[in-house]
Amino acid sequence: MTLNYLMPTRMILEDDCLYRNRFLLGELGRKALVVTGKNSARANGAYADAVRALEANGQDHVLFQWVMSNPTDLCVHEAGALARAEGCDFVLAIGGGSPMDAGKAAAVLAVNNIPKEEFFGLAFKTALPLAAVPTTAGTGSETTPYSVLVDTTGPGGKTPRKEGPVKRSVGSSLLFPRLAFLDPKYSMGLNRDITVHTAMDALSHGIEGMLSVRASHISNLLARESIALIQGCLDSLCTFPPDPWALSREVREKLLLASSIAGMAIAQSGTVVPHSMGYLLTLNWGTDHGRANGLLMESFLKWCRAREAADPSIAPRIPSLCSALGMDLDRFCGVMEQLLGKREKATEKELAAWGAMPMKNAANTYIKPGQEDIMEMFQDALAPGDAPR
Amino acid sequence: MTLNYLMPTRMILEDDCLYRNRFLLGELGRKALVVTGKNSARANGAYADAVRALEANGQDHVLFQWVMSNPTDLCVHEAGALARAEGCDFVLAIGGGSPMDAGKAAAVLAVNNIPKEEFFGLAFKTALPLAAVPTTAGTGSETTPYSVLVDTTGPGGKTPRKEGPVKRSVGSSLLFPRLAFLDPKYSMGLNRDITVHTAMDALSHGIEGMLSVRASHISNLLARESIALIQGCLDSLCTFPPDPWALSREVREKLLLASSIAGMAIAQSGTVVPHSMGYLLTLNWGTDHGRANGLLMESFLKWCRAREAADPSIAPRIPSLCSALGMDLDRFCGVMEQLLGKREKATEKELAAWGAMPMKNAANTYIKPGQEDIMEMFQDALAPGDAPR
Known part of the structure; x- marks a missing residue:
């Protein structure tokens, strides 16, 4: 250690x-x-x-x-x-x-x-x-x-x-x-989209923190805690009230504490490849940073799970992440879809350009994605094709 | 919060x-x-x-x-x-x-x-x-x-x-x-007594941290983690090898990390009444600080449990402590007895003197013990009477 x-x-x-x-x-x-x-x-x-x-x-x-x-x-x-x-x-x-x-x-x-x-x-x-x-x-x-x-x-x-x-x-x-x-x-007064997207940002910090090559015993402790806190707010986020002030103070406080604890985690571990990928959506489309991370999360996590299953030399981390989330990956991805709503879709030209770009945080990811993996994740997350979502 | x-x-x-x-x-x-x-x-x-x-x-x-x-x-x-x-x-x-x-x-x-x-x-x-x-x-x-x-x-x-x-x-x-x-x-080379007594010190920091009026969400997270790490070493401590160098590096590392994380917890919460009480054993008998905490732990925790059971206005903390320990209180006390071995016993005069002294950390304890409670804890922990141990 x-x-x-x-x-x-x-x-x-x-x-x-x-x-x-x-x-x-x-x-x-x-x-x-x-x-x-x-x-x-x-x-x-x-x-x-x-x-x-x-x-x-x-x-x-x-x-x-x-x-x-x-x-x-x-x-x-x-x-x-x-x-x-x-x-x-x-x-x-x-x-x-x-x-x-x-x-x-x-x-x-x-x-x-x-x-x-x-x-x-x-x-x-x-x-x-x-x-x-x-x-x-x-x-x-x-x-x-x-x-x-x-x-x-x-x-x-x-x-x-x-x-x-x-x-x-x-x-x-x-x-x-x-x-x-x-x-x-x-x-207290933050609207549904800002609340959900910033929560996605905090959640992505916890999740990516656990999947970093620099994750440590203490950063994992903090990352898991932030994930568990946000997990406890997911129902409230999925049923966000018409009046933002009606979201309870308790939930607001939990989300705020979770985001600070997730910050403590990434202060140690850094973030991994979805953050770098998400920056492109923000720069090109103006997509909110947290939403951009959320849009890429499912493709990234499913890619990790597939790689773990295919390569016995990789020490699996997805099971530990799912235990922090308190649910399996498919169920979690379902909740994320519900929170994201209609996904943004990229053109073939955008996908080709972004998929060819080197991603700074790739090297910080516990399974280092190659360029073709990054292309595949962009495709999976943003392509207009008829893959079921 | x-x-x-x-x-x-x-x-x-x-x-x-x-x-x-x-x-x-x-x-x-x-x-x-x-x-x-x-x-x-x-x-x-x-x-x-x-x-x-x-x-x-x-x-x-x-x-x-x-x-x-x-x-x-x-x-x-x-x-x-x-x-x-x-x-x-x-x-x-x-x-x-x-x-x-x-x-x-x-x-x-x-x-x-x-x-x-x-x-x-x-x-x-x-x-x-x-x-x-x-x-x-x-x-x-x-x-x-x-x-x-x-x-x-x-x-x-x-x-x-x-x-x-x-x-x-x-x-x-x-x-x-x-x-x-x-x-x-x-x-690596620390002998059985030093290893066990210092582990008891770290464990008492985690436990007392959870039972402090200043315990917070993050101090509890750290305290629970330190307790869980030490809990994972209790079997190794109970079967301490004749050659101290034979205790695995992995256990030494876990104990060291646990003690630092417990320090992070009490840096927020402070310690509670057993620490103040234990100082008297150290000053008067030269008892190792960690052992002194260990000697007083059982009486203190059982007193807390009894007070929680008797007074519905007290928000219970012993169940949460036991979940961090991964065992019930009686089983934990049994392990502590095994680690402590033969207990030091106080004279009636010592008990009377110590039981009458105000304890600085009493006010920091989630259930504030009165002077008679402190006397009772000393009696229970150190009296030569025939109460079964």
């Missing part, structure tokens, strides 16, 4: 935890760069709570509220420049994965002079401390050392990138938030 | 992990205070591995090898003074709980001018970074923010303390080690 575990974030889950534990925020610095998307942090009350906490602490802040879904390198450079110009000495990121990932990058860029074309892959030795307030229950960014961004810059700093934008990930232990404030109330 | 989770230590479990990951040690500073007991760190090879790693990094070190079992305030002040005099900028603690807890205190005292009579209870804002190398599998100090020491100093700095020495605990997030290197090879 080998193990290399690190997750240094203080996680607090409690009603009104941001305000109640504001003294912890007070330890981070004098002036915050508050990073949010355009609307949701104001609509769900998280921004108001943050301002109340900062003011009670006598801390100043400046707001960067321009994070879009799938934030670009350009956006985070702007946020970093604002932090620098305003003399911010910490970052408070509020929102789903996009504002949190953007906040992490801004925390680096505020104190490192990194040209846009060099941000990905460059090592950095310092970053502002960051607190994260997740307002959706999916990304787990509040407990990971990753920032996933859209790279739009080509060589020499030229934009747009000739080959088109690409989703890339920056990983560093400096990107773990110092603090994660988990307050389920911010997610 | 509320949750407040923090465990920022990087844990590495791997053969030869100290040398292989020496670059991490290299990030801690220029000169180490290496803290060990008198013999074991040399006998098991850990000190030699540490020197090899430090030298390969070009790091200097000075050795403090005078930590006794149950280290005193005087001992850790000496270690802190040595670190200061020698200009050490980090601490490397190698051994069981005693050297690790002493190393933590030295890391504080090296950079804080704290008189001996004020160390316990005083807040401090800085400490040297520390790496821990556990060579027994019990204390979990490598993943906790606690240092448990023997206070021998009375008011005005007078020693010995008039009321006699007392075990006291210092807790601060600054005391989490930065690094924990878990290498089962150092524990």
